[in-house]
Amino acid sequence: MSDLIIRNACVVTMNAERHVHPNGAIAIEGNRIAAVGPEPDVLEAHRATETIDAEGMLVTPGLIDAHMHPAQYLSNGVGDDVDLSTWLYERVYPYECTLTPEEAHTGALGAYAEALKYGTTCFNDPGGNNADSSAQAAIDIGIRGIIGRSTQDVDDPEFHAPSALIEDTDTCIRNCERHVSRWHGQAGGRLRAGYCLRYIFNVSDELCRSLKILADRDGVAVHAHAAETPDENPSAERKFGKRSLARYRDLGLFDPNLYLIHMGHVTEEEIAWLKSDDVKVAHCPSASMFLGLGNFSTRMFPKMIEAGVTISLGTDSASAGGHLDMVRVMALAAFGHRDIAADPALVGAHKALEMATIDGARACLWDEAIGSLEPGKLADLAIFDTNSIEHHPGRDPVSNLVYSFTGRNAHTVIIDGKVVMQGRALLTIDEDELRHSLAKANEAWRERAGVSTPRRWPEI
Numbered sequence: 457m458s459d460l461i462i463r464n465a466c467v468v469t470m471n472a473e474r475h476v477h478p479n480g481a482i483a484i485e486g487n488r489i490a491a492v493g494p495e496p497d498v499l500e501a502h503r504a505t506e507t508i509d510a511e512g513m514l515v516t517p518g519l520i521d522a523h524m525h526p527a528q529y530l531s532n533g534v535g536d537d538v539d540l541s542t543w544l545y546e547r548v549y550p551y552e553c554t555l556t557p558e559e560a561h562t563g564a565l566g567a568y569a570e571a572l573k574y575g576t577t578c579f580n581d582p583g584g585n586n587a588d589s590s591a592q593a594a595i596d597i598g599i600r601g602i603i604g605r606s607t608q609d610v611d612d613p614e615f616h617a618p619s620a621l622i623e624d625t626d627t628c629i630r631n632c633e634r635h636v637s638r639w640h641g642q643a644g645g646r647l648r649a650g651y652c653l654r655y656i657f658n659v660s661d662e663l664c665r666s667l668k669i670l671a672d673r674d675g676v677a678v679h680a681h682a683a684e685t686p687d688e689n690p691s692a693e694r695k696f697g698k699r700s701l702a703r704y705r706d707l708g709l710f711d712p713n714l715y716l717i718h719m720g721h722v723t724e725e726e727i728a729w730l731k732s733d734d735v736k737v738a739h740c741p742s743a744s745m746f747l748g749l750g751n752f753s754t755r756m757f758p759k760m761i762e763a764g765v766t767i768s769l770g771t772d773s774a775s776a777g778g779h780l781d782m783v784r785v786m787a788l789a790a791f792g793h794r795d796i797a798a799d800p801a802l803v804g805a806h807k808a809l810e811m812a813t814i815d816g817a818r819a820c821l822w823d824e825a826i827g828s829l830e831p832g833k834l835a836d837l838a839i840f841d842t843n844s845i846e847h848h849p850g851r852d853p854v855s856n857l858v859y860s861f862t863g864r865n866a867h868t869v870i871i872d873g874k875v876v877m878q879g880r881a882l883l884t885i886d887e888d889e890l891r892h893s894l895a896k897a898n899e900a901w902r903e904r905a906g907v908s909t910p911r912r913w914p915e916i
């Protein structure tokens with residue numbers, strides 16, 4: 457006897473053959489998928505105590521936001537329309553220092569709630585300094601995720617992070633180790649943890665080498681921002697005598713558990729290194745467009761895809777892209793590279809959905825359990841409502857999802873076999889109460905920090 461059957465749906469499995477079942481069903485037992493397939497086959501072999509009749513709806517694996525800073529949720533708006541250095545060093549870092557653990561918990565709940573409402577079931581967080589708050593909030597709301605803890609042990613005068621965010625190397629290592637041992641595998645395995653290097657200019661060689669050794673020991677990843685802006689590599693060459701990726705490679709970090717974020721500014725030689733060492737990459741299209749990072753303009757992502765590098769998609773954060781909607785992010789990834797190269801064959805909807813599901817799972821070292829709808833995998837899935845004007849029944853369902861829907865088409869979300877959102881209502885949290893808490897926390901940190909979000913036009 458299964459616990460839940462979803463029937464009468466169009467099921468996009470993302471299995472190895474990319475099977476789509478236009479009249480499909482899924483049986484769930486406990487937190488795992490027991491069966492997926494054409495509805496008559498599934499219903500013949502399975503009975504359940506509960507059934508969701510998803511008439512005409514589209515079911516996909518839950519979307520994976522493979523690079524997202526939940527701790528930045530309350531900073532949305534403080535860095536509108538400025539370059540990355542100003543955004544990070546003058547706006548977001550001071551914000552991160554100001555936040556109390558309680559505000560960080562509330563902000564993370566807001567990030568997860570928004571993500572869930574767009575069909576995201578799993579996130580990968582590179583960590584702030586309130587990582588415990590982000591982890592606890594993930595447990596509280598029922599989302600799956602990987603939580604990192606930020607590290608910075610170098611106060612570079614040119615890339616100057618607030619002293620509250622800089623720790624000596626030993627403290628960074630100790631805190632990270634404690635973080636991973638505390639959170640990895642929590643919530644019945646729904647939470648994982650990892651090691652993080654915040655930004656190339658604020659991490660020492662010793663820190664890089666030490667975190668790599670610990671990540672190997674603990675079987676987790678090292679998550680780092682790299683090749684993010686046009687200025688990064690020239691600055692790295694001045695400071696380290698080499699480009700960012702050469703530095704990480706020479707320090708011995710290049711391995712399947714290295715996870716590099718943004719990565720628009722790479723060379724063809726570096727792409728060959730990424731492929732041969734199976735280094736994973738996250739593409740954050742909305743952040744690149746919002747902050748003008750130029751990750752599309754280099755035309756390197758289509759080359760990385762062609763070379764077979766594993767690439768996920770991420771929103772980065774609410775304040776780095778304006779939203780946490782992975783459906784919109786898929787559309788940007790699908791479209792953006794075509795325009796730059798004037799080539800309509802690049803990326804497209806199907807590759808974008810792969811990046812947001814099975815490729816994302818692989819990039820997060822979790823593809824043995826999530827990223828596709830297959831028997832034995834964890835029951836994480838998103839059901840998108842097709843009873844709307846923007847649904848075109850005669851069209852390829854994946855093209856319809858990526859090109860014509862937004863995350864607001866997400867209707868029901870299931871994580872670890874549990875219904876977390878149904879009919880767009882979150883079941884694990886009081887949404888009105890959360891909005892009230894978010895508004896209060898937003899006001900409190902801004903008042904304490906003396907920060908107000910500038911208005912472009914006069915308010916009278």
Ligand SMILES: [Zn+2]
Binds near residue numbers: 582772
């Ligand atoms: Zn980031």
